Amino acid sequence: MPLQKNLRNLTIKQIEAQDTYKVRLPVLRPGRPIEDCEFNNDTHKDTFHLGLYYKSDLIGVVTFMRTINEDLQERRQYQLRGMAILEEYQGLKYGDLLIQAGESLVNEKQGKLIWLNAREIAVRFYERNGFKVSGDSFDIPKIGKHYMMYKTI
Numbered sequence: 001m002p003l004q005k006n007l008r009n010l011t012i013k014q015i016e017a018q019d020t021y022k023v024r025l026p027v028l029r030p031g032r033p034i035e036d037c038e039f040n041n042d043t044h045k046d047t048f049h050l051g052l053y054y055k056s057d058l059i060g061v062v063t064f065m066r067t068i069n070e071d072l073q074e075r076r077q078y079q080l081r082g083m084a085i086l087e088e089y090q091g092l093k094y095g096d097l098l099i100q101a102g103e104s105l106v107n108e109k110q111g112k113l114i115w116l117n118a119r120e121i122a123v124r125f126y127e128r129n130g131f132k133v134s135g136d137s138f139d140i141p142k143i144g145k146h147y148m149m150y151k152t153i
């Protein structure tokens with residue numbers, strides 16, 4: 001059952017972890033083996049993945065995982081991971097649709113806060129979606145500078 005549908009032939013629905021690899025690989029792990037697309041807890045029962053389809057093509061993905069980040073006081077927290085839109089569809093604000101759909105599902109599951117580690121180039125995108133930077137930047141090996149960001153919902 002689609003979570004969201006609009007006039008631009010875009011649909012968002014829940015997908016399996018393995019389905020996300022088709023978008024994670026070219027966007028987040030280019031040139032790396034498919035095994036590098038897998039995240040810890042991808043198949044955990046509390047994890048969910050959303051796929052954004054243009055007509056029948058999967059063009060964007062995002063993953064939400066229940067976490068226990070001790071730096072956060074709010075315990076009903078989810079981490080947003082693996083946000084990716086295929087290159088030819090970037091810059092069209094489609095990422096906003098995945099964030100909005102994810103937030104409403106987290107809300108349904110009684111989650112109160114979403115946090116993430118943002119690549120430097122994506123900080124503005126998350127800020128526009130209501131996330132705030134917390135603390136200084138830090139390095140994630142092979143990927144680069146990141147900022148922890150969060151949003152209470």
Ligand SMILES: CC(C)(COP(=O)(O)OP(=O)(O)OC[C@H]1O[C@@H](n2cnc3c(N)ncnc32)[C@H](O)[C@@H]1OP(=O)(O)O)[C@@H](O)C(=O)NCCC(=O)NCCS
Pocket residue numbers: 027028083084085086087089090091092093094095096117118119121122124125
């Ligand atoms: C980050 C991402 C999910 C945002 O989704 P989106 O639908 O492209 O979001 P927007 O349309 O708001 O564009 C985001 C930014 O990318 C820029 N951009 C990226 N590709 C673009 C393109 N082909 N044409 C125009 N702008 C583009 C936009 O100008 C915007 O820049 P700004 O934030 O400085 O204003 C998506 O661009 C993406 O998958 N990027 C590569 C992977 C990545 O960095 N993921 C985040 C990991 S934390």
